[in-house]
Amino acid sequence: MKRGKNQEIFAEKLPRMVAPEARQLRKQAGDWLKQRRADAGLSQADLAARLGLKYYTFISQVENGFSRVPTETMAAWATELGLEPAAFAKHLLLYYEPELHRLLFGAKK
Amino acid sequence: MSVIAFERQQSAGLWSETELNTIVAALSAAIVPGNGRGWETAMTEKGDAQFYLLGPLPDQACELCVSRIGGRYILEDGLGRLLFEHRSLALVALHAKAAVRSTRWSLAARAVLLWCAIRNTIHDKVEPLLTESEELLVQLTPQLAAFA
DSSP, X not given: OOOOOOOGGGTTTSOOOOOOHHHHHHHHHHHHHHHHHHHTTOOHHHHHHXXXXXXXXXXXXXXXXXXOOOGGGHHHHHHHTTOOHHHXXXXXXXXXXXXXXXXXXXXXX | OOOOOOOOOOOSSSOOHHHHHHHHHHTTTTOOTTSSOEEEEEEOTTOOEEEEEEOSTTTOOEEEEEEEETTEEEEEETTOOEEEEESOHHHHHHHHHXXXXXXXXXXXXXXXXXXXXXXXXXXXXXXHHHHHHXXXXXXXXXXXXXXX
């Protein structure tokens, strides 16, 4: 999965932002999810099909760090990846809401 | 004999300049320099191109995503909801533009709704209190004047 952060053609035409912490954490979450999917032996398309998605593009969107796993589908993602839903949600909270994770569970990453 | 050159439609790999131009032009109103919104491109694990319209800082989460799979363009929002799909990128770009506009309108509608709710609360709760105290003052003033 390549992240063509700056396609040369438009690199100078429009301004880009320095990745803030929220984006970096989402990317870390994406990398973690990608690893869990690989451990489960699934492709992005396999996971999308199991989650009932027509296209696998949203899986890529999440793994590339541009979106989050929606709360309402976290249990389904966990199940398909062979993980315990509560532990899965708790781990994602570490990336998506680090302050809330710290308040609830004490320790920082 | 004259030959008309048709541009070959890209079906895999990175976005072509024409494709990017089409999407960015459609979303130009959303990608105004200074509002913190931007865009990025990436690839799926199968090498299909994706374009992400990012929201404002600090979160910069994906608001819209256009992907190209086998010559078909897919428009999704940041929650993975499929908004539109077609072989024509121009048509998909138009839908993307409309989707951004509807997001803005929904924010404006929420602001108006909030303002109406605040005005309503003032009308229902605060105004009766003011009227009541005004009436009390009218009744008390002659008595206070008599004492004085």
